[in-house]
Amino acid sequence: MRAPLSWLREYVDLPADTTGRDVQAKLIDAGLEVERVEQLGSDLTGPLVVGKVLTIEELEGFRKPIRFCTVDVGMANGTGEPQEIVCGARNFTVGDKVVVVLPGAVLPGDFAIAARKTYGKVSHGMICSGEELGMGDDGSHGIIVLPPEYEPGTDAIELLQLRDEVLDIAVTPDRGYCLSMRGIAREVATAYGLPLRDPALLDVPAPNPHGHPxxxxxxxxxxxxxxxxxxxxxxxxxxxxxxxxxxxxxxxxxxxxxxxxxxxxxxxxxxxxxxxxxxxxxxxxxxxxxxxxxxxxxxxxxxxxxxxxxxxxxxxxxxxxxxxxxxxxxxxxxxxxxxxxxxxxxxxxxxxxxxxxxxxxxxxxxxxxxxxxxxxxxxxxxxxxxxxxxxxxxxxxxxxxxxxxxxxxAPSAPRTIAMPAGHPDRVAGVDYGRETVVRRLQQVGCDVYGQDELIVTVPSWRPDLTDPNDLAEEVIRLEGYENLPATLPQPPAGRGLTERQRLHRRVGRALAGAGYTEALNYPFIGDWALDHLGLEADDPRRLTVRLANPLSEAEPSLRTTLLPGLFAALRRNDSRGEHDLALFETGLVFHPTGDERPALRLPVDRRPTDQEIAELDAALPAQPRRAAVVLAGARERTGWWGQGRPATWADAVEAGRIVAREAGVELIVRQDQQAPFHPGRCAALLAMADGQEVLVGNAGELHPRVVKAFGLPERSCAMEIDLDRLERAAGGVVEAPRISTFPVATQDVALVVDASVPAAEVEAALRSGAGELLESLRLFDVFTGEQLGEGKKSLAYALRFRAADRTLTAEEASAARESAVATAVERTGAVLRGA
CATH class of the missing domain: 3.50.40.10 (Phenylalanyl-trna Synthetase, Chain B, domain 3)
Structure with missing residues (x-):
């Protein structure tokens, strides 16, 4: 809302020396957002006068129409003689009254006016348009033509009100009454302690049946x-x-x-x-x-x-x-x-x-x-x-x-609010007293009755005042927020981040350290995104919580997966020339519980009870915390150091392992088929919880149809994992790694198995057979070839053995290796390569 100071003075008798910046400071103290004070005409100096067009001569021989005019400007030019002016505009005729700026004046933009020769004539000034005078858009784009009653030589600066101060106020949604001069004038009158001339106080005739039906x-x-x-x-x-x-x-x-x-x-x-x-x-x-x-x-x-x-x-x-x-x-x-x-x-x-x-x-x-x-x-x-x-x-x-x-x-009654007289005191921590509370509420426009318990009738122009806390806010803001005492809250000792919050932070730092860039997205989703993901009709991710008042009808629900938001970020960055991308996000997804109910409105004058908090929690949907990544382009770039490589499904799986390590969980990886992933390049990420394998996420290369639907780069990969399930699998406590001072013994083993046998099963068998001395196990090579036979593959593992209390002998390490191989042979049908 733009409020000219000259217009405000019509309703409030402000002191003559009050400036727009003075009023700005007062309104800001009262809680309004006055963004700036525009100084209209501050860079304008005269003479700027009314002129009457006496003659117009059309000049020929130029690429555009040019007119040589004589204009009566009265005695403004010191002689009373007609002023000769060259003008290109054509929306005025002889006898019209126009605005003329004379030599020596300065127009907005530091445009100095002087007599100068142009188009073969000397122009002593200029006939002005509204744009040249900084008047804004008046709907026309030509010379200002004034009503005929103004005499030549009249000061046009005062006539056109070219000098003024305009307050530019950003009106917040709860203060709609300030989208009017009446409302702003009320705030100004209150701020200065002056009476208000309310422009709405008019004599209005009584309704009758003779008006337009x-x-x-x-x-x-x-x-x-x-x-x-x-x-x-x-x-x-x-x-x-x-x-x-x-x-x-x-x-x-x-x-x-x-x-x-x-x-x-x-x-x-x-x-x-x-x-x-x-x-x-x-x-x-x-x-x-x-x-x-x-x-x-x-x-x-x-x-x-x-x-x-x-x-x-x-x-x-x-x-x-x-x-x-x-x-x-x-x-x-x-x-x-x-x-x-x-x-x-x-x-x-x-x-x-x-x-x-x-x-x-x-x-x-x-x-x-x-x-x-x-x-x-x-x-x-x-x-x-x-x-x-x-x-x-x-x-x-x-x-x-x-x-x-x-x-x-329609029948209606005034809104009334009952409020203890000391309620604003308790909210603000300041002793205002009943008289101050009543006076401030009356300045707002309320009618106030009662002593200890006030009955407040809210004015019709303040629909935002609905409860005692709204009234307390009015008292506090008019008394001045700057007068509130500054006190630091005293948090109870011994509280900090929860384990869930710590895991969230650790995961973010780990992924950032692995080269991923965090991309935060809005938690909204639409059916179109779920369709593009290729989800089946009975997929749980299609059960969404719909918002009562969505920001966009295209995304009316809360997300059940982080992937669509990351896909949008990947597509946007790829379209802007960034082709080697690794993005991640950690955040909440939302699942309906089937027991949704209207949310309880909590009090603000006391701490909610445990029952009220429980009722509020029961009204919320389930909100598990997830982590997700997307990758495209090169994971390692080519350079003088060597050949690079593209991002693959294995990098997405490794991102899942990075997240799981932060929770202290060792992932089990198995082949899977799950939308939106490629059916042959999808991994299930599993963790052991209470002796059972629990699915915590999926990773792999995206299905080509999903890539096309979302406009992603070819062979894009992704991973999404449930942090809450990882936390439960870890038991809530992440143990620090134990460091042994004794040397490690490394043994390699290559096993030939059927191509259909998952590497994870071979790894699990090796771990089981190796026993407690096994510190780590790593698959470092996969080989297929004619010498192995059709349908066979060779898996080469590096086994590291270490004891916490002694140096292992060669015999102990070999025995542990042989035990591991024997278990793998028994469980998977493996054959020791080279045996």
Whole structure:
């Protein structure tokens, strides 16, 4: 919201020496976000005056039309003689009043004006456009043509209000009342301790049955609707300069008098309005929900297909506007160039904020009206806003208000809140006292009754005030956040990170150390991603928790796997020229428990009880913690040091082992078939828990169809593992490795097995047979060839033996090796190679 200081002074008698920065500081102290104070006209110096065009000579022989003009500027040039000026614009004629800048002036942008020869003539100054004066977009792109009543030589800086200070305020969603000069002026008056001249305090005639008929079919969507009619408008009337300038300073473009007046009143009172050309209305104005498939062409020229939840304004011909968002083109007010509208019906209504917000988002149509309605508009201001609009149209366009006043109002009662008088004291830790609490709440606009227990009636323009803590916040912010005492919390001793949190951090550091880059993604997913992953209809990952108010309809649910987010990051980086990629993410996934219930609203004035915390936990979905990686391109790059190699499924499996080692778990790797992996290059990652093998994750190369669906590089690989299952398999305690001072004995063994025998089974047999002396076992070679025979493979392992209390003899190491081989022969049918 842009608030000109000159406009604020109309409602609050600020001291004459108060600057925009002074007001900014006061409003920031009161909790508003004033981003900047724009100094309009600070770099503008005169003379800048009104001029009357006396003659126009068309200069020939140039590539573009050029005009040599004489302009009467009164005595502003010191002589009273006509000023000779060269100008290229063509939107003015002889006799028009224009804005002239004379030599010696400086325009915005440090543009100094001097007499200079151009196009064979000497130009003594310049005829100005709004853009050259820093006036913003006025809807035209030519010279400013002023009304005829201004005398030549009049100071145009003051006339056009070119010097001002404008406060640019970022209004937060809970302070919708500050999207109006009325609301900001209230905050300024409170901050300075000055009285407020409320522009909404108007004499409004009583409703009667003679106004334009209105039929509200959905009182929940529209609880108030006021209609007023003004006839006899001058179709040639234009908005006066002061009105246009206030709109421009507030960031709006002047359009036509009727539209400008409704925009002006919206900025002034915060109540969006709409004006209909009565000659284009057929029958009564109605408010209802749209019928699915109905169509409406809005004022922006777009033909929109309506949804059944859309609230629409109608007449006998159908929808004529999206309620609270944008009007329809079929009842649009005609401008002067179109003959003008002489009779208008003014709509001032109050609509349900949620309905308006959803309609604006559904149609991707955010307007000044919808911004205000979805943040909460004062429902009691509709009559005053309509009256203010009528008064301005009568004043500026010579209209006549009809006696009829139509007003629909659904039954409602003022909102009251009961609050102990000392509640703000307890929340802030400051002794404000009852008098201060009552005074501050009254400044907000509340009516306060009672002594120890206050009964507070909330003003209609503050829908954000719903409970005692909201009232306490108002007292605290008006008394000054800077006056709150600074105290450090005293955490109880002996608490730190949980084991789950420690594992999470260790895993992140380990993967980063292994060359992976962390990529954080939003935890949302859509059915399209689950389809692209190739998941079966009964796959548990298809059971998602749907959000009540998703940010995007394309991703309305919480994720059940980390992979789609990593795929998007991989695709984005690959498309930007980064082809050798290794990304990881650690985070939560979400699974419905089947026992979801509405979440309990916890208190803020005390610690929740154990039962309340248990109820809140029971309302949450299951949230296991996962780690996942994706790889593409080269895992080791080619260089002077040697040949590189591409990332393969084995690197994804190794990433799983890296994660498992941080949990103190030794993974068991077996072949598997699991979406979204290639059926022949997919590994199941297993861990031993309570004597049983538990699936903790999968790794491998992605299926070609998945690669194509997500737009990933060829042969991309991935791994996803469940950290909570790893933690349970580890028993919650990671033991530090034991370091022996005795030397290691290394024995190699090569075994020939059938090609169908998994290496993991051979490894498990070797470990079992080797006994306690085996420190580690590593597969370092896999060989196939004619000399082995068809369907055979050779697996070569390095076995390291060590004792904790002595140096092993050669005989002991050989015996352990032979025992390991014997067990492998017995269990897998292996044959010792070379035997």
């Amino acid at each position: 209105v039929q509200v079919s959905d009182p929940l969507g529209c609880d108030r609707f006021t209609a007023r009619t003004v006839t006899g408008l001058d179709p040639e009337a234009r908005s006066p300069i002061w009105l246009q300038r206030r709109l421009q300073k507030a960031g709006m473009r002047p359009v036509s008098l009727a539209v400008d007046v409704t925009n002006y009143v919206m900025l002034e009172l915060g109540q969006p309005l709409h004006a209909y050309d009565r000659s284009r209305l057929k029958g009564p104005i109605g408010v209802r929900r749209a019928e699915r498939g109905e169509k409406l062409t809005t004022l922006d020229g777009t033909k929109r297909v309506l949804d059944a939840e859309d609230l629409v304004i109608t007449d006998d011909n159908g929808p004529i506007g999206l309620a609270g968002v944008m009007g329809g083109a079929n009842t649009e007010i005609a401008g002067p160039e179109e003959g003008g509208s002489t009779e208008v019906v003014i709509e001032a209504a109050h609509f349900d904020p949620v309905s308006i917000a959803r309609t604006a988002r559904r149609h991707k149509l955010s307007s000044e009206a919808s911004k205000r309605f979805e943040r909460g508009v004062d429902p009691a201001a509709t009559s005053a806003a309509a009256q203010r609009t009528v008064d301005l149209l009568v004043l500026l366009a010579g209209g006549t208000p009809e006696a009829g006043v139509t007003e629909f109002a």
